Amino acid sequence: MLNRVILIGRLTKDPELRYTPSGVAVTQFTLAVDRPFTAQGGEREADFIPVVTWRQLAETCANYLRKGRLTAVEGRIQVRNYENNEGKRVYVTEVIADNVRFLESNRDNNGGNSGSGSSTREEPSYGGGGRGNNNFQRNNNNQDPFSDDGKPIDISDDDLPF
Structure with missing residues (x-):
């Protein structure tokens, strides 16, 4: 079974950082x-997807993400439910992120949306939190693994998943 989602979109507002009673961010x-x-009127439609991050990743997102910033999120879909004050069962579907990539630098967002995508190579990827990993991970390997100018890639049969 597989529960994996990758999203790229813009934040609708600044992230909300909270702490659990036990101190987990x-x-x-x-x-x-x-x-x-596009819709019938020619306008674009969007889905507004709630995302949750935990631990060090949560603190990093709260410190660096801002409203309107282009962001990639990788994680899993979770459906939870609770009973509200009126006794009705409420269902919540959200993405529990274990990797967040900032696709624009702060200067790109302050000067308007660049749209060029050239700033994506400058930004780090932050992961952790989703699988009990509290470490702050920074991915500085910005090289495309498939940029070998069309040369064959040497992969042994033991490395193939099928």
Whole structure:
């Protein structure tokens, strides 16, 4: 079984950082993800997807993400439910992120949306928290593994998943 999701969108507002009673950081934010088609009126529609991050990743997101910033999120979908004050069962579907990539630098966002995508190579990837990993991970390997100018890639049969 597989429960994996990758989203790219813009934050609808600044992330909200909170702490559990035991002191664990948790951040919530909503990602606006454009749909791949336009509505009948020709305008683009978007889905607004709630995202939750935990521990060090939550603190990093709260410190560096801001409203409108282009962000990639990798994680899993979780559905939880609770009973509200009126006794009704409420269901919540959200993405529990274990990797967040900042696709724009702060200067790109302050000067307007660049749209060029050239700033994506400058930004780090932050992961952890989702699988009991409290370490702050920074991915500085920005090289495309498939940029060998069309040369064959040497992979042994033991490394193939099928």
